[in-house]
Amino acid sequence: MPIFLYKARDRFGVPVEGSIESASSSGAASRLTRLGYTPIMIVEKQTSFLANMGDWFANFQKIKTEELVVFARQLATILEAGVPLLESLEALFEQVQSRRFKLLVLKMRKEIEGGSSFSETLAKESKVFSIVFIAMVQAGEKAGILSEVLDRLADLLERDFENVQKIKAATRYPLIVVITLVVGFLTVVTFVIPRFAALYAQFETELPLPTRLLLGTNFVVRNYLIYIILTVAALVYGWKRALETEKGRYAWDRFILSVPVFGVLVNKLILARFARMLAAMLRSGIPIIEALKISGDGRQ
Numbered sequence: 001m002p003i004f005l006y007k008a009r010d011r012f013g014v015p016v017e018g019s020i021e022s023a024s025s026s027g028a029a030s031r032l033t034r035l036g037y038t039p040i041m042i043v044e045k046q047t048s049f050l051a052n053m054g055d056w057f058a059n060f061q062k063i064k065t066e067e068l069v070v071f072a073r074q075l076a077t078i079l080e081a082g083v084p085l086l087e088s089l090e091a092l093f094e095q096v097q098s099r100r101f102k103l104l105v106l107k108m109r110k111e112i113e114g115g116s117s118f119s120e121t122l123a124k125e126s127k128v129f130s131i132v133f134i135a136m137v138q139a140g141e142k143a144g145i146l147s148e149v150l151d152r153l154a155d156l157l158e159r160d161f162e163n164v165q166k167i168k169a170a171t172r173y174p175l176i177v178v179i180t181l182v183v184g185f186l187t188v189v190t191f192v193i194p195r196f197a198a199l200y201a202q203f204e205t206e207l208p209l210p211t212r213l214l215l216g217t218n219f220v221v222r223n224y225l226i227y228i229i230l231t232v233a234a235l236v237y238g239w240k241r242a243l244e245t246e247k248g249r250y251a252w253d254r255f256i257l258s259v260p261v262f263g264v265l266v267n268k269l270i271l272a273r274f275a276r277m278l279a280a281m282l283r284s285g286i287p288i289i290e291a292l293k294i295s296g297d298g299r300q
Contacts, residue, residue, distance in 0.1 A: 061099070061100035068129075079150070189217050190222075193217075194222075
């Protein structure tokens with residue numbers, strides 16, 4: 001993260017010096033001016049190895065949807081006030097709390113200073129910004145309504161985030177129950193059944209089927225646990241790879257939509273999201289053919 005050492009004079013002419021965090025030297029000068037100082041010298045401080053390592057680890061942090069909502073909303077407000085894009089990003093850099101997002105804003109600012117447009121800069125960060133986000137920003141730049149488009153994007157992301165939170169809240173209790181049952185079953189099979197295995201072995205009569213099943217499960221878990229873990233890992237990996245293909249994704253989506261009750265809910269959520277995306281893109285000036293294509297490419 002850029003840190004600048006400065007020497008300045010306050011309103012009474014008294015010399016002061018210190019350090020300030022900013023995206024650029026011009027941004028540091030503007031910030032000092034707002035604080036009532038007259039900058040004399042501003043130089044970038046060489047970052048330490050630990051700071052560089054911290055920035056490297058920050059690249060692996062995931063940017064949350066709520067952070068994107070705040071970013072789009074704040075940027076729209078600043079641009080609407082007539083502040084240039086570079087200065088707007090400078091202001092956002094100072095306000096963003098996430099280290100990962102700070103690095104992203106700094107990178108975008110440098111790209112724009114190098115001659116790239118805002119939409120081109122966002123396209124280089126396609127893992128963070130969706131194709132819908134990028135296309136709407138591009139349309140807003142062409143039409144000169146970037147602040148309005150960003151405001152619509154913030155509304156769109158906010159509605160999606162609220163729907164996801166509602167789904168999580170509705171499924172949280174059933175998920176806790178299922179996890180508790182699985183943990184309880186594994187505890188019984190792994191720790192409780194072995195204590196009674198020797199006692200059961202003394203019986204001359206045939207044990208009931210449920211007891212035999214538990215003993216068999218315990219035997220498999222104790223002797224083939226590593227193979228079970230490897231098999232589950234292979235199945236999960238294969239499932240993820242299959243979802244990356246067109247046929248695999250289509251089969252999975254078709255299965256999800258055919259599940260009773262849950263499938264109907266997912267279908268309604270997808271239709272609502274599609275309608276909001278399409279309406280937002282059409283209001284931003286994107287032709288309907290292109291908007292439909294983007295809606296299909298931007299599916300989750």
